[in-house]
Structure formats: C-alpha cells, structure tokens
Amino acid sequence: MSNDIKKDGKSKEIIEDILKQIENTKIKIGEKLPSERDLSKKYNVSRIVIREVISYLKAINVVESVQGSGNYVKRYYKNSFGLSFPDYDVDDLMESRKILERSIAFSVFKHLDDKLINDMAKICDDFSKAIITKDLENSLAQDFKFHQLYAKYSKNPIIENFLDYLTSFIQQKVWRVMKEDYLFTNTYNKKTLENHRNILKSLKERDLNKLLLYIELHYDTIIEGLKK
Structure with a gap:
C-alpha cells in the first residue's frame, strides 16, 4: 500500500490494509502491532486516525490491548458479507x-x-x-x-x-x-x-x-x- 493515504476514507483504507496483512500472515495472530506513532508515520496520517483504526479493530475483536505493553492481534475477522467501516474520519x-x-x-x-x-x-x-x-x-x-x-x-x-x-x-x-x-x-x-x-x-x-x-x-x- 502507498504511504500517501488519500484524505477521503483514510481510516477505511488502513483497516483494510491491516486486515489484509493479517489474512496473508504478514502480521501473525498474537503478534504486537507497531506503535501508534509508527503506524501514523507509515500511513502518513494523524495519530487520531490511527486511534480510530485501533478502536475499530478492537470493536470487531481483531485486536486487544495489553496494559503497559501495546496492541496485539487476537484473531482474523473474516466476514463474507463485508465489514461496516467508519464512513468518516x-x-x-x-x-x-x-x-x-x-x-x-x-x-x-x-x-x-x-x-x-x-x-x-x-x-x-x-x-x-x-x-x-x-x-x-x-x-x-x-x-x-x-x-x-x-x-x-x-x-x-x-x-x-x-x-x-x-x-x-x-x-x-x-x-x-x-x-x-x-x-x-x-x-x-x-x-x-x-x-x-x-x-x-x-x-x-x-x-x-x-x-x-x-x-x-x-x-x-x-x-x-x-x-x-
């Protein structure tokens, strides 16, 4: 994915990219996600957007937070009917x-x-x-x-x-x-x-x-x- 995320729907694009990486085992179950700061730099967006992404991934039970440690991949969310992504950032x-x-x-x-x-x-x-x-x-x-x-x-x-x-x-x-x-x-x-x-x-x-x-x-x- 390009590091230059479009202004429109940037949260959705990042969510899709992370889920794709989990599906392709580029990010493995149990693995720690990069820090919010690193993700912000990688996708060229604000940390607010990254927090929205992490919150959504937690809401669908893909990611869990470990206090004092970070965010870890819990499972892959497979939904053939499609995900209901945030429509706005x-x-x-x-x-x-x-x-x-x-x-x-x-x-x-x-x-x-x-x-x-x-x-x-x-x-x-x-x-x-x-x-x-x-x-x-x-x-x-x-x-x-x-x-x-x-x-x-x-x-x-x-x-x-x-x-x-x-x-x-x-x-x-x-x-x-x-x-x-x-x-x-x-x-x-x-x-x-x-x-x-x-x-x-x-x-x-x-x-x-x-x-x-x-x-x-x-x-x-x-x-x-x-x-x-």
Missing part, C-alpha cells in the same frame, strides 16, 4: 462540528431565552453526576443532549438535523470505544465538563465572543485528548 467529524457550532452561534443568540439556560444547567449537573459515577453511557447521553439543545436553538431544522446526525454518528461508530479507551479519564472529564459550563456561562452572560472561544476550546480539548 473522527478528526474530520470534530472539525465539522466545531465549524457548524461556531457558525450557528449567531442564530442561537437571536433565540436565546431563560429556558435554554435552565435546561443546559440541568444537563451540566447530570453530566457532572455521570462523570463522578464513571457512567460512560449517561455521560455520552448528557453530552449529546447538551449539543442537541444548542443546535435546536438555531431554529434551522436542516442544521439541527445535520448536527444531530454528526453527533449520533460519532457516538455510535466511534465514541463508545474511543472515549472509554482514550478520553474517559479524570483529567479529560474535568476539562470537558469545564468547557460545557463555560459555553453555558457565555450564554448566560450573552457574550458571543466568549461563546465562540469556548466552542473552539471544547473541540480543541477533544482533539488534544485523542492525540495523547
């Missing part, structure tokens, strides 16, 4: 959500009311409880509700539905594996909860510049968390 998804949420901030401010503030405050409280109890499913649910409610106040059903789709796609295809493995830590949770509360604070204060800043910081936190 996680870094592109994050960038898209950030751009859209910043863009609709102006519309959200036009329709801002006390109900939005109160509902978001309740979500933040429930989000905090989910983090304290290490309830990943509820944490994901509260995160989704927060951004769903924000999108709803754009009063544009196309944007609202598209943002809901992006969020759902991330959670169903990526987040339940990647967030638990790479992001669901005390340090990350503290920061992401702080970012959500800062978004809420900027809405309370009717400060558009702060809102734009905190949306930017929120997604930068996610991207940085995935790079580590």
Whole structure:
C-alpha cells in the first residue's frame, strides 16, 4: 500500500490494509502491532486516525490491548458479507462540528431565552453526576443532549438535523470505544465538563465572543485528548 493515504476514507483504507496483512500472515495472530506513532508515520496520517483504526479493530475483536505493553492481534475477522467501516474520519467529524457550532452561534443568540439556560444547567449537573459515577453511557447521553439543545436553538431544522446526525454518528461508530479507551479519564472529564459550563456561562452572560472561544476550546480539548 502507498504511504500517501488519500484524505477521503483514510481510516477505511488502513483497516483494510491491516486486515489484509493479517489474512496473508504478514502480521501473525498474537503478534504486537507497531506503535501508534509508527503506524501514523507509515500511513502518513494523524495519530487520531490511527486511534480510530485501533478502536475499530478492537470493536470487531481483531485486536486487544495489553496494559503497559501495546496492541496485539487476537484473531482474523473474516466476514463474507463485508465489514461496516467508519464512513468518516473522527478528526474530520470534530472539525465539522466545531465549524457548524461556531457558525450557528449567531442564530442561537437571536433565540436565546431563560429556558435554554435552565435546561443546559440541568444537563451540566447530570453530566457532572455521570462523570463522578464513571457512567460512560449517561455521560455520552448528557453530552449529546447538551449539543442537541444548542443546535435546536438555531431554529434551522436542516442544521439541527445535520448536527444531530454528526453527533449520533460519532457516538455510535466511534465514541463508545474511543472515549472509554482514550478520553474517559479524570483529567479529560474535568476539562470537558469545564468547557460545557463555560459555553453555558457565555450564554448566560450573552457574550458571543466568549461563546465562540469556548466552542473552539471544547473541540480543541477533544482533539488534544485523542492525540495523547
């Protein structure tokens, strides 16, 4: 495979290549995969993409992680009906959500009311409880509700539905594996909860510049968390 992976579908291409190598025994069952850094260099992609690939391979039970050691090939996944690969790469998804949420901030401010503030405050409280109890499913649910409610106040059903789709796609295809493995830590949770509360604070204060800043910081936190 060429080291110059195309921008579109790069995760899918890498998954297919690794599975092909396992099938042809170039990578053997029980063998340790190269490090994320080495795979990133080999395929000329970011470590976020490699983490998405590893997470997918773990989700289909091809790879298992050994704490402090690395990722090992567990078995070969043979499915004659074809694999359901991620349709988008996680870094592109994050960038898209950030751009859209910043863009609709102006519309959200036009329709801002006390109900939005109160509902978001309740979500933040429930989000905090989910983090304290290490309830990943509820944490994901509260995160989704927060951004769903924000999108709803754009009063544009196309944007609202598209943002809901992006969020759902991330959670169903990526987040339940990647967030638990790479992001669901005390340090990350503290920061992401702080970012959500800062978004809420900027809405309370009717400060558009702060809102734009905190949306930017929120997604930068996610991207940085995935790079580590």
